[in-house]
Every structure is written in structure tokens, then in C-alpha cells.
Amino acid sequence: MIIQSILVVCTGNICRSPTGERLLQKYLPLIRIESAGINGLEGQPADCCAADTILQYGVSLQGHVARKLTHAMMRQSDLILVMESRQLNYISAIAPEMRGKSLLFGRWLDNKEIPDPYCKSPDAFEYVFDLLVSRIPKVHFFGAAEKHKTTNVPFLPIDRPLDIFVEAVRGLRTSLHFAMMEAENKILMFSGPTQNCGKTLVSTTLAALVAQVGERVLLVDADMRKGYVHNIFPLRNDSGLSDVLSGKVSFQQAIQTYETANFDVVTCGQIPPNPAELLMHDRFRKFIQWASERYDMVIIDTPPILAVTDAALVGSLAASTLLVARYNVTSVKEMLACTRRLQKMNVNIKGVIVNDVVRSAVSYYSAGYNLQGDDYEKVALAKGKKKRRAGN
Structure with a gap:
């Protein structure tokens, strides 16, 4: 099955699921990612404490508006990711046919649930969003994450x-x-x-x-x-x-x-x-x-x-x-x-x-030699050659 759309679900859609949505969008730009909440705090913006915390990871929740979970959203999604088991149970109760494509967001790391940071403190939000961030790189089966090669590489x-x-x-x-x-x-x-x-x-x-x-x-x-x-x-x-x-x-x-x-x-x-x-x-x-x-x-x-x-x-x-x-x-x-x-x-x-800093051609000392292949042949940059010709 090819995953083309993902729906991220939590309780109110103002905290965990929008965070998961924005993080997934960062790692999987070619897949349509949406989020929604079971309780339906429809129209509300993202929780301010959540927005401040997730900004530490280079992700913004600006412009997010909460949405209520509907049957149409679930039907249109290839995969539904939920934060807690109780949300899996809710989906199974109202739409049993959707249970087969519903998974815990934390499935890729110990099947852990991602709790609701009901305590509105920075520590609680940092804990929850650390859990979210740690799970995002695990989604290799989507085909979007780069495979990290660890064998048969040159030392x-x-x-x-x-x-x-x-x-x-x-x-x-x-x-x-x-x-x-x-x-x-x-x-x-x-x-x-x-x-x-x-x-x-x-x-x-x-x-x-x-x-x-x-x-x-x-x-x-x-x-x-x-x-x-x-x-x-x-x-x-x-x-x-x-x-x-x-x-x-x-x-x-x-x-x-x-x-x-x-x-x-x-x-x-x-x-x-x-x-x-x-x-x-x-x-x-x-x-x-x-x-x-x-x-x-x-x-x-x-x-x-x-x-x-x-x-x-x-x-x-x-x-x-x-x-x-x-x-x-x-x-x-x-x-x-x-x-x-x-x-x-x-x-x-x-x-x-x-x-992995990209070398600048402005730096003649560091970029004057280009080491390529097994013989490490020294190759002068074209810009360096022009400079010498001008001097002659």
C-alpha cells in the first residue's frame, strides 16, 4: 500500500496532533498530512504553551485552527495516527472499518503512548514533544526517510x-x-x-x-x-x-x-x-x-x-x-x-x-585542492587558474 495521506488524531487538536502534523510535514513533504480532534475544540488556535515549546525544534504552529474528527476525514486518509490507546478504541467504536489503518503514533518506538500534557507547564510540554520528535524519524516504511548506511562504508x-x-x-x-x-x-x-x-x-x-x-x-x-x-x-x-x-x-x-x-x-x-x-x-x-x-x-x-x-x-x-x-x-x-x-x-x-559545511569558493586556501577518488590527485580550481593567468 502506498501512503499518500495521513491523519493525526488527539483529543482536542490544539496540542499534540497539530504538533505531529507539522513535524510530519517537515519530514514527509510529498505526503498530505492533516490533524483533527475527537472532542472537537473546533476553530480554536494551537495552545500557546505547545506553540512555544515546539518552536524550540524549528517548527511553528502558527495559523493552526482546530478541527473535529469526522468519518469523511478518516475515509480520505490512508493512515490514521493516534496519540493514545483510548483514541484507537474510540475509532473502533464509531467506525470499525477504520481500525485496520489506525496506529499509535508511538508505534515506531516501544509502542509508547503520548500523553495529554494536562499540566500546563513547560516541563510537561517539553516531555510530550520530546516523545513526538523522537518518533518522527522512525517512519521509514513511508519511504521518505533517508536510509542510514552503516555497513560497507569507507572509514x-x-x-x-x-x-x-x-x-x-x-x-x-x-x-x-x-x-x-x-x-x-x-x-x-x-x-x-x-x-x-x-x-x-x-x-x-x-x-x-x-x-x-x-x-x-x-x-x-x-x-x-x-x-x-x-x-x-x-x-x-x-x-x-x-x-x-x-x-x-x-x-x-x-x-x-x-x-x-x-x-x-x-x-x-x-x-x-x-x-x-x-x-x-x-x-x-x-x-x-x-x-x-x-x-x-x-x-x-x-x-x-x-x-x-x-x-x-x-x-x-x-x-x-x-x-x-x-x-x-x-x-x-x-x-x-x-x-x-x-x-x-x-x-x-x-x-x-x-x-557537513559546504565549502566556499571564496576561500582559496581551503578550496584550492579538490581531493577526489582513490589517488587523491590535487586539482586546481578554475578560479585559481584564472587568477594565475592574470598575474602572468
Whole structure:
């Protein structure tokens, strides 16, 4: 079945469903997205607290007008997404034929319901909209979300050492050498607001480059929900971080060595039912201390900050944290929401890395060489050639 239209349903259509509608429109621009409410607060604008909160994620509810759910709306939609089970029950009662195409909005992450933020406080709305945002990227079966390739991809520090991205991370390595000299421990956390901002690319590349100068490096994949570092190298994933924290294996037993780049790795391990609770356990703090005593740098790659609380829990134990934003993808509002959440946990944010920046032809120094293919042939820009001819 090809999905061409989606109807998002909540109770009053002034809070959750318009938020889901606008977020889906952002990710699925070719599909018709609408929203409606069961109780029918028809004609009312979006809740002001909801509008202020969702603006943090770069989405506006301006101009929204509430609508009452009707049979015609449901018939015209290929898929109906609801926030709570009681709304599924309501649809089944009034239109049993629609039950087959009705799903929980949170189906793509643990089938969790998205509650009504009846308590009109910023914290309540932030919680609800974090749930919404974390579920939007899961809609891969619509065919609109980009498939994130994790296997059979080149590892740039080894396969393309002259790539301009690798050169940039070498500069980061130098900066961190001085920035971390006075740090309380040797733990460096990488995270970002959402998926696909490049945090794993940066963290794995940095691990290889630090190892190249003779430092002992441990890379930890702390995304116990969707981690894929073991696919990149490749390594086993039967004894990883989740297995360490649940007491199934010892710290040392979880260590694997990526021989090609000469650094150690702890993979994410088997998917546990309670990743956040494992990170709150005292065993994680002991693991961090153990690793910091044995390595010159411990790099921890974490899940997106706006999706789950894992990054904030890890960051509270790390002496240094770097956020990764993707140029022209990550919004300022998303970065502000990230920093606020981490600051509440007293996370020490050292800075932000802007990834995937389009090089400007105005910068002759950085754009004078174009590295292409396996031979890394240096190619002068046409603009640079014209400049030399003019000088002659």
C-alpha cells in the first residue's frame, strides 16, 4: 500500500496532533498530512504553551485552527495516527472499518503512548514533544526517510586519509589535547540533537586520529538502542556495553581492538529493555572510572539528546562534551534545546562541531585542492587558474 495521506488524531487538536502534523510535514513533504480532534475544540488556535515549546525544534504552529474528527476525514486518509490507546478504541467504536489503518503514533518506538500534557507547564510540554520528535524519524516504511548506511562504508582516516573532513578532525585533535589537559577525567562525550547529524562519524574518526599519535584510545558506543559502531569496523556485538552494565561480562571482556586503526572499542551490546536505567546504575560510573585510569582518551558516542535521556546521563560523568550539528539540517532551536537539557544535568559542554559545511569558493586556501577518488590527485580550481593567468 502506498501512503499518500495521513491523519493525526488527539483529543482536542490544539496540542499534540497539530504538533505531529507539522513535524510530519517537515519530514514527509510529498505526503498530505492533516490533524483533527475527537472532542472537537473546533476553530480554536494551537495552545500557546505547545506553540512555544515546539518552536524550540524549528517548527511553528502558527495559523493552526482546530478541527473535529469526522468519518469523511478518516475515509480520505490512508493512515490514521493516534496519540493514545483510548483514541484507537474510540475509532473502533464509531467506525470499525477504520481500525485496520489506525496506529499509535508511538508505534515506531516501544509502542509508547503520548500523553495529554494536562499540566500546563513547560516541563510537561517539553516531555510530550520530546516523545513526538523522537518518533518522527522512525517512519521509514513511508519511504521518505533517508536510509542510514552503516555497513560497507569507507572509514575515512584509513581509506581516505587526505579527505578534507579528516584534516578538520586533525585540527580538533590538536585543540582537544590542550582543552582536556586540566579535565577531571579523560572522558569525552559526543552527542547531537537528532539522528544523522554526524556524531558517530566525528567520534570514530577522532578515535583513529588520536591513536595515530601513539595515544591509548577507547571508543564506547553508548547508543544501546540503535548503535552501529560494530557494523562500521566490523566487530562482534555479543558482549558490549549493555552486557557490561547488566553484569553479564566484565569490563575487560567487553574490550575489542580494531587492529586496522589500533584503538579499542566497546560496542553497544544486545538491546536491553531499560537503557537509561542501566546508565544510572553505579556499575556505569565504575566502568567510566576504570576506563579513564587505563586510557589516554575515552570517547563515548551517545544517542540523540532530544530523543532520549541517555546522553544527559553519560554527560553528567564526562569531563568534556562536544555537540555535533549538521549544516543546513540542525536548527538553532534544536541546539538551544540540547544545551538547556544538558545544563540541567550540569554537563560540561566544551563546544559545538558544525559538520557537513559546504565549502566556499571564496576561500582559496581551503578550496584550492579538490581531493577526489582513490589517488587523491590535487586539482586546481578554475578560479585559481584564472587568477594565475592574470598575474602572468
